[in-house]
Amino acid sequence: MIEVNNVSKHFPLKDAKLVNQVAKSDPRVKGRHFHALNNVSFHCKQGEVLGLLGANGAGKTSMLRTLSTALQPNSGQVLYDGLDAHKNKLAIRKQIGFLSGSTGLYERLTGRENLAYFAQLFGVEKQQFNGRLEQLIEQLDLAKFIDRRFVDYSTGMKQKIAIARAVIHEPKLVILDEPTTGLDIAASEVVLSFIEKLKQQGVPVIFSTHHLAEVERLCDRICVIHQGQTCFEGTIQELTQYTQQTILQQAILSIMADDNQPIASGEE
Numbered sequence: 187m188i189e190v191n192n193v194s195k196h197f198p199l200k201d202a203k204l205v206n207q208v209a210k211s212d213p214r215v216k217g218r219h220f221h222a223l224n225n226v227s228f229h230c231k232q233g234e235v236l237g238l239l240g241a242n243g244a245g246k247t248s249m250l251r252t253l254s255t256a257l258q259p260n261s262g263q264v265l266y267d268g269l270d271a272h273k274n275k276l277a278i279r280k281q282i283g284f285l286s287g288s289t290g291l292y293e294r295l296t297g298r299e300n301l302a303y304f305a306q307l308f309g310v311e312k313q314q315f316n317g318r319l320e321q322l323i324e325q326l327d328l329a330k331f332i333d334r335r336f337v338d339y340s341t342g343m344k345q346k347i348a349i350a351r352a353v354i355h356e357p358k359l360v361i362l363d364e365p366t367t368g369l370d371i372a373a374s375e376v377v378l379s380f381i382e383k384l385k386q387q388g389v390p391v392i393f394s395t396h397h398l399a400e401v402e403r404l405c406d407r408i409c410v411i412h413q414g415q416t417c418f419e420g421t422i423q424e425l426t427q428y429t430q431q432t433i434l435q436q437a438i439l440s441i442m443a444d445d446n447q448p449i450a451s452g453e454e
């Protein structure tokens with residue numbers, strides 16, 4: 187069970203001129219800080235897929251980076267089975283697979299060499315790595331290019347290897363930041379099917395996306411973030427009931443348009 191409880195994160199704004207400019211148009215500027223996350227809460231149970239939704243700049247990446255422990259929140263907590271993630275970073279990082287916007291992979295190495303390197307960093311035994319690699323080659327359709335150098339890969343190939351890297355150590359939680367952005371239909375399908383397989387295996391997945399078809403296909407729960415705040419958490423059905431909109435897109439647009447509404451939760 188992953189619990190995000192009232193997480194807030196602010197960044198210093200160094201350029202005074204910029205502070206004045208941004209402050210006029212964005213209520214998240216307070217003093218010389220930009221409050222990217224403000225009391226964000228949601229949870230994700232074992233085997234669930236949770237979709238993090240919100241407009242550009244809403245705070246999704248900041249939230250996922252906080253979940254992965256790459257960012258330290260200013261207040262609030264992220265709990266993994268009751269354990270405070272930011273007080274137990276080393277232990278928690280071993281249990282998380284995180285796909286961020288930047289792949290962090292080595293261009294001069296092949297896909298296989300990259301995966302072997304990161305498996306070693308995670309302490310995966312050689313024999314276990316070989317088995318895991320075979321599994322990922324099949325599930326992510328890596329066979330045709332795994333032995334080519336990363337620098338020569340297409341966007342889709344890079345993303346598949348980046349996802350393989352994120353899960354090479356068989357993490358207990360997978361966090362994916364916009365996993366299908368920039369991918370063609372075939373590569374997107376491979377990635378979405380892979381998320382479905384993780385779900386079948388009972389591995390919780392938290393991912394951000396702008397594609398509502400992905401949300402409808404994969405997500406048990408959604409969390410909608412608007413200007414750094416949770417404006418809804420629950421199932422799609424609960425969202426459509428709450429907003430009285432039958433179409434997901436309209437339900438999300440309506441909830442993001444209403445700045446004054448209270449934080450909604452579909453929780454029983």
Ligand SMILES: Nc1ncnc2c1ncn2[C@@H]1O[C@H](COP(=O)(O)OP(=O)(O)OP(=O)(O)O)[C@@H](O)[C@H]1O
Nearest residue numbers: 197198220222240241242243244245246247248249
């Ligand atoms: N290190 C930082 N310093 C200052 N501001 C930051 C920093 N990181 C993020 N922000 C700001 O926080 C806000 C939220 O950014 P974030 O990347 O989390 O949004 P997002 O929802 O992932 O957007 P997108 O859908 O465009 O990827 C943005 O306005 C961004 O400029």
